[in-house]
Amino acid sequence: MIPRKPKRPTKSRPVLRLRDLYLNKELSWLAFNQRVLEEALDQRQPLLERLKFLAIFASNLDEFFMVRVAILKDQIQSDLPPRSPDGRTPVEQLAAIREALLPTLGRFSSCLTRDVLPALREHGVTILGYEELTPTQAHRLDAYFQKDIFPVLTPLAIDPSHPFPYIANLSVNLAVRVLTEDNEESWAVVKLPPSLPRLVQVGRGHQYVLLEDLIAANIGELFRGVTILGCYPFRVTLDAGIDIEEEDAEDLLLTIEQSLRERRFADMTRVEVQRSMPSELRAQLLEELEAGPEDLYEVDGPLAAKDLMALARLDLPDLKYSVFSPSVPPQLAPGSDIFAAIRQSDVLLHHPFESFDPVTYFIAAAADDPNVLAIKMTLYRTSGDSPIVDALVRAAEKGKQVAVLIELKARFDEELNIYWARKLENVGVHVSYGVL
Numbered sequence: 201m202i203p204r205k206p207k208r209p210t211k212s213r214p215v216l217r218l219r220d221l222y223l224n225k226e227l228s229w230l231a232f233n234q235r236v237l238e239e240a241l242d243q244r245q246p247l248l249e250r251l252k253f254l255a256i257f258a259s260n261l262d263e264f265f266m267v268r269v270a271i272l273k274d275q276i277q278s279d280l281p282p283r284s285p286d287g288r289t290p291v292e293q294l295a296a297i298r299e300a301l302l303p304t305l306g307r308f309s310s311c312l313t314r315d316v317l318p319a320l321r322e323h324g325v326t327i328l329g330y331e332e333l334t335p336t337q338a339h340r341l342d343a344y345f346q347k348d349i350f351p352v353l354t355p356l357a358i359d360p361s362h363p364f365p366y367i368a369n370l371s372v373n374l375a376v377r378v379l380t381e382d383n384e385e386s387w388a389v390v391k392l393p394p395s396l397p398r399l400v401q402v403g404r405g406h407q408y409v410l411l412e413d414l415i416a417a418n419i420g421e422l423f424r425g426v427t428i429l430g431c432y433p434f435r436v437t438l439d440a441g442i443d444i445e446e447e448d449a450e451d452l453l454l455t456i457e458q459s460l461r462e463r464r465f466a467d468m469t470r471v472e473v474q475r476s477m478p479s480e481l482r483a484q485l486l487e488e489l490e491a492g493p494e495d496l497y498e499v500d501g502p503l504a505a506k507d508l509m510a511l512a513r514l515d516l517p518d519l520k521y522s523v524f525s526p527s528v529p530p531q532l533a534p535g536s537d538i539f540a541a542i543r544q545s546d547v548l549l550h551h552p553f554e555s556f557d558p559v560t561y562f563i564a565a566a567a568d569d570p571n572v573l574a575i576k577m578t579l580y581r582t583s584g585d586s587p588i589v590d591a592l593v594r595a596a597e598k599g600k601q602v603a604v605l606i607e608l609k610a611r612f613d614e615e616l617n618i619y620w621a622r623k624l625e626n627v628g629v630h631v632s633y634g635v636l
Contacts, residue, residue: 222286224296225284233261236260240257248325248520250316254312254508255507255508262437263440266437266440267440269297270438270467270469312505324405325511327409328407328408330416337403340403345418349414353390354390355423356390356391357386358386358388369438372435373434374432375389375431375432375477375485376390378423381425392411392412397510398410398504399510406511406516410502415431419431433473434471434472434474435471435472435473435503436470437472438467439469471491472498472503475500527554538562563588563592566595567591567598573600573601574600575600575602578606579607579620596629604624606621
């Protein structure tokens with residue numbers, strides 16, 4: 201009898217659940233934005249380019265809260281909140297987002313306030329505190345406040361007879377604590393006027409003061425007869441999504457226009473405050489905004505850091521990437537016959553290494569060529585002074601058949617796309633508003 205060989209012990213294999221195979225898309229997006237931040241953290245980059253990456257990081261995060269966090273909050277309100285493919289509930293996703301985001305925001309603030317801004321100061325690009333101004337500079341800016349800022353400010357008291365005011369999405373506001381003549385403490389809100397620049401220039405150089413700092417320094421002009429206890433900036437992010445039942449929308453353009461109006465009064469998704477705001481004022485602010493502590497984010501440094509993109513546009517070439525000029529294929533150079541060129545062979549354009557100008561030249565040539573009978577194209581995100589739209593208008597006015605598909609739902613470009621749609625329709629262009 202041949203002895204049976206003992207069986208080798210088998211290693212237990214982990215049981216893979218389907219959700220283990222998925223990355224959470226919200227956390228994955230945060231990881232993407234961290235890579236944007238890493239470009240700003242890279243000290244090999246020119247200083248103004250690092251500042252630009254910081255502004256892009258902040259702008260990206262605004263959109264994340266306006267859209268992705270807003271969707272999760274909406275899902276929580278539903279009777280059967282869905283789970284993500286990786287098995288998380290909306291509540292679990294929001295908690296994971298906050299846990300992942302807080303250390304990233306710390307790195308962002310440290311990079312901005314302790315690295316990039318101090319380094320820019322050495323090159324003469326400075327955001328000054330009001331207390332750093334010389335008497336002459338302060339006098340000049342106070343005069344600017346009286347002439348241009350004070351007339352457009354409206355202090356809004358918060359008390360039983362004055363309900364909490366409407367706060368615009370992504371606007372910077374001041375919460376002002378005051379002590380009345382009756383020795384009672386109350387507070388008010390002052391909105392920063394969106395019509396004025398956030399960075400107020402000091403003199404002729406590259407020195408600036410934040411608009412909220414200048415207003416805070418002159419806040420007594422708005423609250424006479426009371427004692428000012430403190431001014432604290434805050435910022436609110438609102439749900440900017442558009443929910444449309446397209447099958448029930450008889451006119452998609454009018455439906456989106458109505459949704460854009462409703463967006464102004466959307467639900468809150470984030471509250472940002474500076475670390476200096478007292479805890480009791482934070483609690484009052486959250487209560488008025490119907491927000492919880494999980495919606496509150498402390499900020500070290502200026503709020504709305506995306507506004508610092510204005511500094512990144514300064515004409516200081518030594519602090520930027522060297523200028524790159526895209527090339528133009530010789531057969532498509534200005535003055536050439538573009539139709540003759542493409543009749544001979546196809547032409548591949550590799551953007552951004554090759555210029556986009558031949559594309560706009562091609563459409564302009566088509567608009568003016570008497571042999572072109574029709575132009576059909578798609579517009580998704582179109583700039584405010586688009587030569588392409590001008591060419592399409594010109595073609596329609598010359599009697600050509602022009603058909604354009606405009607994606608009205610291109611997020612945050614809806615209003616501009618509605619404008620283009622109406623402009624094109626007014627000259628006889630056949631416009632389609634996307635697809636269901």
